[in-house]
Amino acid sequence: MSNATFSVVCYKSKTLANGEHPLMLRVCKDGKKIYRSLGISVNPKHWSFSKNAPKASCPNREQILKIIIAKQAELQSRVLILNSEQKEYTASTLLKSQSDKFTLKTVGEFYTELIEEYARSERCGNRLIYKGSYNSLKVFNKGKLDIPFSHIDAEWLSKYEKWLRSKGNKETTISLLFRTLRSAYNKAIQAKCARKSDYPFDDYKINKFDTSTQKRAIAKTDILEIKECQPTESKRLYMELSRDIFMFSYLCGGINFTDIANLTAENIINGRLSYVRQKTGKRITIGLCDEANVILSKYENGTNGYLFPILDMGVHKTAQQKQNRIHKILVKVNANLKYLANQLGIEANLTTYVARHSFASVLKKSGTSIAIISEALGHSDLTTTQIYLDSFDNEQIDNAMKNLL
Structure with missing residues (x-):
């Protein structure tokens, strides 16, 4: 099956009471087109129909672009997750998934939002810990974290552990990185950005990491x-x-x-x-x-x-x-x-x-x-x-x- 394509169009077939046309999200897959309203409208003189984008003269151009980009990114993330999980979908079910209680996100997306939130709330210690975890995971995954949380299973965690050991990381460092990843996974489940059914830490126990052997006191x-x-x-x-x-x-x-x-x-x-x-x-x-x-x-x-x-x-x-x-x-x-x-x-x-x-x-x-x-x-x-x-x-x-x- 082919991947879905999506764009935002100015829906000329419908004119609102204010004389504007609604902006619609158009999803195409397997020869079928589905439209979904974005909840905003635009005066046709401010819309470029050739580029499917608001003109430079559009009064609220920045706000419209922000909404369009966010919606497209949301759908792109959903397609990525469905493809990685090898799940079939239609244009209709793709749009339907956006209106349910879950908004699945990639590991990279969730980590980035988490780190930004800690920065905004000036919780610098937390930001530093999750930033360190993010960087480690990104290097391990060959520079990309556009994977769903469901991709992180017991086998993946085992490979991550072996990779950390091959880099000479100490037991305490490995323990911290795994505890941080587990915490991020739990936060993603709580935020309905990941599914509890995919949670790998019930099988892959991280209390095996021995962090009690270091003697730090002196006489x-x-x-x-x-x-x-x-x-x-x-x-x-x-x-x-x-x-x-x-x-x-x-x-x-x-x-x-x-x-x-x-x-x-x-x-x-x-x-x-x-x-x-x-x-x-x-x-x-x-x-x-x-x-x-x-x-x-x-x-x-x-x-x-x-x-x-x-x-x-x-x-x-x-x-x-x-x-x-x-x-x-x-x-x-x-x-x-x-x-x-x-x-x-x-x-x-x-x-x-x-x-x-x-x-x-x-x-x-x-x-x-x-x-x-x-x-x-x-x-x-x-x-x-x-x-x-x-x-x-x-x-x-x-x-x-x-x-x-």
């Missing part, structure tokens, strides 16, 4: 070495700041880099650090020890509105600008921490995240209640950690943190 003796060292490498930008950020995170409940970057004077209340964690939306309130206050005092002048010289309120105004800046500085900070670990003979891949794990590990070894520091801090789901920390009063947490140094 208390290593922490003390980092605390006492005096970085002198003047050519390495942000060297001392890198050390201070690591120690501040360790001393302040494992606060992560993004939250550190966004701290202002308003986050210091009666000698305590109080902030809303961006990842979870949970408020964290924790006592500031003397060592943490010493670090803060080093940067109290000239930090452009923030406690640490990472962001600048006069420069980084949008969520995207902040994210780009934080990512740029984090790369430099982690590179400096790796250099510092090498200089001190610390056998660990030292990053700001190690401070978070070390905070939990050192307190655990000191006999602090696991419930207070939360065993979950060492796992991939760190949201649980914040829920646990929130459930204990400030005095309990402060007493536990006396064991840090």
Whole structure:
């Protein structure tokens, strides 16, 4: 059977009360033509019948073109999906599918819309995660994602996994990419852009990816070495700041880099650090020890509105600008921490995240209640950690943190 062709025509056979002709979607397949109204009309003097398009003189030309392009793209996507699923259709059933509850979309279309929505709502972290997933899938699928979600079955997922491993991706990276893809699939089903009956993750389990084997914490003796060292490498930008950020995170409940970057004077209340964690939306309130206050005092002048010289309120105004800046500085900070670990003979891949794990590990070894520091801090789901920390009063947490140094 041949593919359908479609165009928008000015339907001269019918004249409306306002003297205009309705614009009709014309679908041709197997010698049959079906017409469907677009719900808009145009004065014939503003329509080019040879080009089947509004003339440049048409008053609402841009709006009409936008509607035409969107409808044609919608039909083209539907034809692509039907062809990929090797399903037969007629001009009539093709149009009928547009009026039912489902508007099936390709993987590329849905991902693009999802990423754009995260960008509009300034949820930059989510946008970055789904953008990374989109780019990975696109490279794997030879540069194109004009495939329906039904194309992604257990066999396809298995091939994707083997491809990721062949590229040297670590287990944690593979796990993140698969969890993101599964999340996108679920969102597509919820939005009625994919069918639940095609869902592949009931058969292809992704909890097989082992992400619990990495040991990121370092010993208390290593922490003390980092605390006492005096970085002198003047050519390495942000060297001392890198050390201070690591120690501040360790001393302040494992606060992560993004939250550190966004701290202002308003986050210091009666000698305590109080902030809303961006990842979870949970408020964290924790006592500031003397060592943490010493670090803060080093940067109290000239930090452009923030406690640490990472962001600048006069420069980084949008969520995207902040994210780009934080990512740029984090790369430099982690590179400096790796250099510092090498200089001190610390056998660990030292990053700001190690401070978070070390905070939990050192307190655990000191006999602090696991419930207070939360065993979950060492796992991939760190949201649980914040829920646990929130459930204990400030005095309990402060007493536990006396064991840090």
